Amino acid sequence: MAQHPAWVEAFNARKPADRWFKTEWKPLLPDAAYARSLADDQAWYGPRGGKLPMMMGVPADDKPGPGYYNAVLRSPFGDQLALEFARAAIAGEQLGRDEATDILSVSLSAHDYINHAYSAESRISHDHLLHLDRMLADFFRDLDATVGKDNYLAVLTADHGFMPAVEVSQAQGRAAGKLSGTQLVNRVNGELERTFGVPKLVGFLSASALVLDRQAIAAKGLNFDAVAEAARTAAVADPGIAAAYTRRELESGSKAGAPFFDQMRRTWHKDVSGDVQYVLKPYWMHTSASSATTHGSPHPYDTQVPILVWGPRWVKPGRIDSRVEVVDIAPTLARVLGVPAPASSEGKPLPLPAR
Numbered sequence: 201m202a203q204h205p206a207w208v209e210a211f212n213a214r215k216p217a218d219r220w221f222k223t224e225w226k227p228l229l230p231d232a233a234y235a236r237s238l239a240d241d242q243a244w245y246g247p248r249g250g251k252l253p254m255m256m257g258v259p260a261d262d263k264p265g266p267g268y269y270n271a272v273l274r275s276p277f278g279d280q281l282a283l284e285f286a287r288a289a290i291a292g293e294q295l296g297r298d299e300a301t302d303i304l305s306v307s308l309s310a311h312d313y314i315n316h317a318y319s320a321e322s323r324i325s326h327d328h329l330l331h332l333d334r335m336l337a338d339f340f341r342d343l344d345a346t347v348g349k350d351n352y353l354a355v356l357t358a359d360h361g362f363m364p365a366v367e368v369s370q371a372q373g374r375a376a377g378k379l380s381g382t383q384l385v386n387r388v389n390g391e392l393e394r395t396f397g398v399p400k401l402v403g404f405l406s407a408s409a410l411v412l413d414r415q416a417i418a419a420k421g422l423n424f425d426a427v428a429e430a431a432r433t434a435a436v437a438d439p440g441i442a443a444a445y446t447r448r449e450l451e452s453g454s455k456a457g458a459p460f461f462d463q464m465r466r467t468w469h470k471d472v473s474g475d476v477q478y479v480l481k482p483y484w485m486h487t488s489a490s491s492a493t494t495h496g497s498p499h500p501y502d503t504q505v506p507i508l509v510w511g512p513r514w515v516k517p518g519r520i521d522s523r524v525e526v527v528d529i530a531p532t533l534a535r536v537l538g539v540p541a542p543a544s545s546e547g548k549p550l551p552l553p554a555r
């Protein structure tokens with residue numbers, strides 16, 4: 201499309217994101233219902249704090265600005281907006297109104313922002329999920345009315361889980377911690393300088409990888425693989441690092457079956473990834489100015505996500521206790537639609553209880 205369809209322009213022209221300015225996000229249930237979640241305003245939330253009810257925008261603002269919009273993004277109002285836009289898409293594109301199957305993908309991302317800011321253990325995250333649950337109930341009721349109860353199949357999943365906040369893990373007696381990237385680079389560089397006599401052979405960190413200074417290695421006539429090996433040895437000595445592999449190993453696959461190696465290889469690319477890729481230990485994260493906690497590890501709290509499929513015309517109610525993956529969703533839907541799975545699909549159809 202060269203430009204947005206008219207229904208998008210109309211949706212945006214109403215400035216739907218502005219209407220919660222100085223509105224409060226209020227908890228849905230009485231306090232006692234959140235007794236098992238982390239209380240508001242934990243010290244590690246940082247200067248912004250975090251408690252319910254939460255005002256969208258600060259009292260000093262006279263109109264919606266970046267602070268307000270960021271607050272909406274980190275609140276149930278962010279999802280409300282996304283679902284309103286989804287409804288506008290269904291109406292504007294006349295989805296589900298003819299013989300051709302339509303696919304609508306909706307990303308409800310507020311929960312990610314909320315968990316980064318307050319952790320998945322927080323009452324704020326707990327309350328957000330209650331709001332989202334009710335919003336989804338409304339959305340499905342609307343689908344029943346517009347598209348028809350037997351005319352759609354819904355799949356719910358998540359692209360990742362979340363690690364417990366380091367402070368929560370430590371309070372529970374787990375070995376957990378934060379790794380400073382700057383300190384890691386300095387320490388590895390110190391070791392490399394002792395071995396090779398050249399300072400700062402690690403240039404920088406990128407996506408949990410040490411990136412070596414190729415120019416310095418070439419200028420000093422050093423062997424790239426030897427420097428990478430030494431950097432790996434120095435990196436895995438860190439108390440927060442579980443495993444690390446060099447470019448040579450990731451390119452050749454020589455460590456197949458070693459801890460985290462196969463997963464790492466699937467996310468590593470020779471042209472754009474670093475030279476010594478590492479995995480943090482469970483319950484460890486990099487220090488961060490912007491996030492109280494995070495995701496992106498190969499550990500179970502990150503990789504175990506729900507997959508729910510609903511569509512009584514195609515799927516019988518039931519529960520499947522077997523190892524399945526998010527990448528199985530695409531070939532499953534392709535099978536339901538009677539079309540070939542996407543060419544680059546790595547999944548296999550889910551063993552759904554068929555009608």
Ligand SMILES: [Zn+2]
Nearest residue numbers: 312313316495
């Ligand atoms: Zn995130």
